[in-house]
Amino acid sequence: MYGDIFSQIKSSLTMADVVEHYGFEVKRGVMLCPFHSDSHPSLKVYPGSRGWHCFVCDAGGSVIDFVAKLFHLNARQAAIRLDNDFRLGLSTEKPDRREVDRWVREQREKQAVLDAYRAEYDAKCREAYLIRSMQKPPPESPLWGEYAALMGRLDYLDNYYFIQNHWR
Ligand SMILES: [Zn+2]
Incomplete structure (x- = not known):
């Protein structure tokens, strides 16, 4: 069941949509990495559903991995959070406070x-x-x-x- 939500989220949201929603600024495909103290943008935001990768701390993955890491959630909680924040309506579950x-x-x-x-x-x-x-x-x-x-x-x-x- 969750595998399905995961793939639906990945195909509905681009990485740029997600990071901009959470207040990050993407310029020429890169942004400051929130996972290490980054003074020079080193997090690459790939187009479409191709996710992200930081060339300094080597973190990376899908939109779900990004939200999981950013808010310290597991993948399931991150998917529910994205579903709610972007009103995708894929799950009736609310983020578990x-x-x-x-x-x-x-x-x-x-x-x-x-x-x-x-x-x-x-x-x-x-x-x-x-x-x-x-x-x-x-x-x-x-x-x-x-x-x-x-x-x-x-x-x-x-x-x-x-x-x-x-x-x-
Ligand atoms: Zn980094």
Whole structure:
């Protein structure tokens, strides 16, 4: 069923129709690529149903692939979105807001986890640096116990980096 909608969308819409609808400007068959930071238009828009291809980031495909990538949708959601946005009337299905919202939420959660991890890693780097830059007190000093504890902490931090850096 969806295969049919896919081919109908591809034959009803040109790539230029689609990108212009979503606010992109095509000049002499090329436009700025939204999928990498493009300062010089490198996304080629092919005539008719031949789709698109970026010569820098190598992304490309059909109108459906473009909309899927642009709005972070799967192919089925992208087809429904195009069908609705261009009022093609191929499907009675409406774009699934919940599916899109869930995707956006998942991306935000992943980003938050990554940010927290980076912040923790940076904090540990700073801590290890501070411990290393401390002066070693003489063994009879009252500070010795604290220093020894910090050395233990440093072992832990070094081990932490080792695990983090070998984990990926
Ligand atoms: Zn690109």
